[in-house]
Amino acid sequence: MIDYHFDWSVIARNSDKLIDALILGLWLAVVSLAIGSVIGLLAAYARVSGKWWLSRPVWLYVEFIRCTPLLLLIFLIYFGLPEFDISFLNKTQSFVVSLSLYAGAYMSEVFRAGLASIPKQYVEAAKAIGLRPWQRQAYVILPVMFRITLPSISNNLISLFKDTSLAAAIAVPELTFTARQINANTFRVMEVWLTASALYLVTAYLIAILLRLLERRYAAIR
Amino acid sequence: MTDQPLLQATAVHKSFGDVEVLKGIDLTVRQGQVVSLIGASGSGKTTFLRCVNLLEEHDGGEILLDGDPIGYRDIGGKRRRLSEAKVSAQRARIGMVFQQFNLFPHLTAGDNVMLGLTKVLGKSKAEAREIAGHWLGRVGLAERRDHYPYQLSGGQQQRVAIARAVAMQPRLLLFDEVTSALDPELVAEVLGVMHALADAGMTMLLVSHEMLFVRDVSHHVVFLDKGRIAQQGRPADVFDNPENERLRSFLGRFHGLFGRASAAS
């Protein structure tokens, strides 16, 4: 280690690959957050529905996801589904399914808390002008909840982005997998992993700043 | 039939658990009338307004709006709650202004007024914008239409809330202590708007502790005591000749505003 000589040219030579990999990781996180938010919202409504045959299965789903390592879920979906003749998913799609299910469980908790924290007075004002139940949801409750939960949604996006590194385990060519490949071909251990770390860090930080701006724009409205 | 009251409540009962909060309220509001509910805190004023607007389900008696029973109908002698869609449609005919304003926090003043116009009454955006502009102007806030609630003072928020309610052209407007959450210097601007609405012939049922205003604006005043109507009548009768002992002591609390009441306390 003491004699380690840094040779950063390996990074320059592979910069295209690394950037592509980074973009793929971001894309995986954003898509999974989007699908996960839809799942999470439906799950949150199921949890507060007061119907046990809706809330119980959803509770089971949420607890299963929260108490199981994400890597296990990734393997389960990737190796497990083909056993049931569900084999039309490529490895990237399979990973998106896993990460979306994972995100859905966490988002359902975010949304459940969000729905519970909507001040009753807004709902009553919405009733008083004659909005129907679904209109109250669409025009008042959900927009207000979105603003209340925005900070938690941001945190989830950053976590999911970091979690995309687990896709390396099933050879999805995101940043971690690509870094390992470059490493295997060039043996430039420190350069490659330091660069990958820096890319994760800078990207996560940029996401945080961007979302902070978004939050500021909306937070003022509460 | 022309003499049909706009609102007619008969023997309205309401309990929360074991506690009976409304013990048989009979009350009539005619078209163009201003009727005020006064009474001590906890006497059931808010609960009655909320029953009229279907925010609470009354569990006995009947409330008719233009002759239609509110919230319930009889099916083979059984009392059945109307569907949510029907309840929503009935609520659209009644406006309500709350103590805490309750403006939608994510919408501008203009959009607060427009939401019900477009989504409930099905008006076009352009028409709704015009109506919202008209009513925001009437409450003196034409220049504030693009402001969010958090950018407005309490008095301005409450005036937007009034514009939002009245823009729907309800048959009846309910006001529940709409100045109680305001700083004293902001009370007058809101009462002024309410007075103008009353003068314009709006039918109103209101709860207020602003006794001079109540006396000035009302056609009929109802004193509620522990869930019952203890005395009612023209403002002059209620304020100057309080026969009911509890009404006398209630009015006595208002710092000698009323001649006989203060002498009695």
Ligand SMILES: Nc1ncnc2c1ncn2[C@@H]1O[C@H](COP(=O)(O)OP(=O)(O)O)[C@@H](O)[C@H]1O
């Ligand atoms: N949702 C509720 N659950 C239980 N009790 C209630 C509820 N709302 C009101 N009450 C009770 O009903 C009584 C009348 O309340 P309210 O109608 O608000 O009185 P007022 O508006 O005249 O001050 C009070 O004793 C109050 O505690």
Ligand SMILES: [Mg+2]
């Ligand atoms: Mg009250």
